[in-house]
Amino acid sequence: MTFREQLMDYASRTEAALDAALPLRDCPQKEVVEALRYSLLGGGKRLRAALLLAFYQVCGGEGEKALPFASALEMVHAYSLIHDDLPCMDDDDLRRGKPSCHIAFGEATALLAGDALLTHAFDHMLHADMEPQRLLAAAGCLSRAIGVYGMIGGQVMDLSNESSPDITEQRLKDTDALKTGALICAACEMGCILAGASEEKRTAAKEYAAKIGLAFQITDDILDQCSTTEELGKPVGSDEESKKATYASLYGIEEARRISAELLTQAKESLRAARMDSPFLLDMADYILERKH
Amino acid sequence: MTFREQLMDYASRTEAALDAALPLRDCPQKEVVEALRYSLLGGGKRLRAALLLAFYQVCGGEGEKALPFASALEMVHAYSLIHDDLPCMDDDDLRRGKPSCHIAFGEATALLAGDALLTHAFDHMLHADMEPQRLLAAAGCLSRAIGVYGMIGGQVMDLSNESSPDITEQRLKDTDALKTGALICAACEMGCILAGASEEKRTAAKEYAAKIGLAFQITDDILDQCSTTEELGKPVGSDEESKKATYASLYGIEEARRISAELLTQAKESLRAARMDSPFLLDMADYILERKH
Numbered sequence: 241m242t243f244r245e246q247l248m249d250y251a252s253r254t255e256a257a258l259d260a261a262l263p264l265r266d267c268p269q270k271e272v273v274e275a276l277r278y279s280l281l282g283g284g285k286r287l288r289a290a291l292l293l294a295f296y297q298v299c300g301g302e303g304e305k306a307l308p309f310a311s312a313l314e315m316v317h318a319y320s321l322i323h324d325d326l327p328c329m330d331d332d333d334l335r336r337g338k339p340s341c342h343i344a345f346g347e348a349t350a351l352l353a354g355d356a357l358l359t360h361a362f363d364h365m366l367h368a369d370m371e372p373q374r375l376l377a378a379a380g381c382l383s384r385a386i387g388v389y390g391m392i393g394g395q396v397m398d399l400s401n402e403s404s405p406d407i408t409e410q411r412l413k414d415t416d417a418l419k420t421g422a423l424i425c426a427a428c429e430m431g432c433i434l435a436g437a438s439e440e441k442r443t444a445a446k447e448y449a450a451k452i453g454l455a456f457q458i459t460d461d462i463l464d465q466c467s468t469t470e471e472l473g474k475p476v477g478s479d480e481e482s483k484k485a486t487y488a489s490l491y492g493i494e495e496a497r498r499i500s501a502e503l504l505t506q507a508k509e510s511l512r513a514a515r516m517d518s519p520f521l522l523d524m525a526d527y528i529l530e531r532k533h
Numbered sequence: 534m535t536f537r538e539q540l541m542d543y544a545s546r547t548e549a550a551l552d553a554a555l556p557l558r559d560c561p562q563k564e565v566v567e568a569l570r571y572s573l574l575g576g577g578k579r580l581r582a583a584l585l586l587a588f589y590q591v592c593g594g595e596g597e598k599a600l601p602f603a604s605a606l607e608m609v610h611a612y613s614l615i616h617d618d619l620p621c622m623d624d625d626d627l628r629r630g631k632p633s634c635h636i637a638f639g640e641a642t643a644l645l646a647g648d649a650l651l652t653h654a655f656d657h658m659l660h661a662d663m664e665p666q667r668l669l670a671a672a673g674c675l676s677r678a679i680g681v682y683g684m685i686g687g688q689v690m691d692l693s694n695e696s697s698p699d700i701t702e703q704r705l706k707d708t709d710a711l712k713t714g715a716l717i718c719a720a721c722e723m724g725c726i727l728a729g730a731s732e733e734k735r736t737a738a739k740e741y742a743a744k745i746g747l748a749f750q751i752t753d754d755i756l757d758q759c760s761t762t763e764e765l766g767k768p769v770g771s772d773e774e775s776k777k778a779t780y781a782s783l784y785g786i787e788e789a790r791r792i793s794a795e796l797l798t799q800a801k802e803s804l805r806a807a808r809m810d811s812p813f814l815l816d817m818a819d820y821i822l823e824r825k826h
């Protein structure tokens with residue numbers, strides 16, 4: 241299988257699992273189920289799910305047992321986007337090329353849809369068919385990664401950065417390491433945990449994750465400045481408009497591209513040193529650099 | 534120990550555990566930690582925590598091992614109140630006699646504080662010192678109870694009830710069974726699960742919970758109509774003002790009181806039948822009927 245085929249395979253298995261996890265049926269809660277399915281399904285590259293499944297595989301994990309955890313990651317990701325788009329947060333009307341959840345369903349329903357997705361991510365893991373110790377370690381890894389000193393903490397820092405355009409490079413890195421990095425890191429580590437991998441492999445997976453997470457964010461900033469709204473599926477230039485400090489504004493586009501490429505080289509090194517250098521995980525690094533949206 | 538002393542003891546142990554679980558320290562996330570501590574600590578009767586701890590005890594559980602789960606319940610309760618008070622939901626400015634979280638800290642911080650509390654509830658349980666099977670069953674019981682077909686589902690129904698003042702008694706009961714009942718039910722059942730109680734006892738605990746949960750909601754409606762703002766710590770008459778259907782408006786005050794008393798008699802019966810009729814749990818039923826706020 242080529243990298244693209246493998247990525248599509250991971251994505252479609254995750255998509256099917258998500259669709260089955262939260263089916264639409266006639267019930268008094270139908271509207272919020274519709275809203276959360278609107279934000280959860282049919283979009284996104286499922287990179288987080290793919291990373292978990294790929295690390296699970298490269299560490300010797302077999303079968304579909306890791307799929308509920310990959311699904312949980314995507315539920316968490318979708319919840320964070322719904323809440324992030326709300327008027328009191330980033331106030332974004334567009335997401336993945338369509339109206340964001342609160343535009344389509346109203347604020348109250350969007351708020352509850354986000355809450356429901358976060359809750360269901362844990363519900364889904366807690367009821368998964370998996371050895372209890374591994375289940376607890378993987379779910380505990382995720383809960384730590386997305387809490388107040390993880391992803392949510394990054395959102396807090398991001399909000400306060402917006403009112404201070406002259407923040408330092410370190411502050412920007414610290415923010416992104418939590419806001420987007422923590423979930424990517426959890427994805428990679430959870431794959432290892434679920435397969436019962438050694439501490440050495442877990443550490444290497446986290447190193448790889450930190451590097452590609454930062455590179456991912458840097459390329460996001462570059463895309464925000466260089467793409468069209470059509471390519472990106474969300475408004476471009478929004479960072480510049482809000483006077484938000486970005487890697488693109490800190491380094492300039494060319495230097496940002498160079499740093500990003502350097503990070504991905506280091507990420508591949510971490511994999512090789514721990515003998516986890518599957519073609520898919522190596523190609524994933526390149527994919528992040530070359531993606532258009 | 535009298536009932537009040539036992540209730541105070543459960544509450545103060547839970548309060549100390551909550552305080553220790555989310556300490557305030559100097560960090561970039563300080564504001565959201567302050568906000569969540571503002572809503573989490575120093576208020577509330579900790580009825581849900583007390584129910585969990587009391588069922589744990591009556592089923593033979595020993596020591597402090599159930600405390601992280603009692604704390605998790607209170608974190609979930611606090612998160613639900615913060616999000617419920619937001620402008621896009623009930624838009625309440627006052628909670629427990631003080632400005633609600635978004636009034637004190639702003640909407641964005643309140644939203645994230647709620648998200649953080651929900652996340653931390655799971656984090657806290659997942660890292661608790663407890664036999665893995667019991668931990669998974671208890672946390673899984675909670676996640677199911679507060680999801681889209683549980684507590685969140687009740688909030689969805691409650692929102693749609695507001696625009697239809699002539700809803701049926703059954704619809705009102707179904708709404709409350711989820712919106713407030715599901716968490717109370719989880720509290721009682723989790724106490725049993727953590728102590729390794731039989732299926733029979735778990736079923737009886739759920740029956741007890743359903744009865745006191747409904748009685749709790751009925752007395753809430755009565756209090757809303759009969760108390761002063763000072764006694765209640767939140768605006769009174771708000772239900773009437775919003776033309777919201779309540780048990781008080783459906784039945785009238787006297788009949789509502791009678792139904793409530795009847796439910797509590799049935800609740801006690803369930804306990805006796807399963808030999809879980811500890812003085813504390815029996816008195817809890819009376820306490821719910823007689824409370825003033």
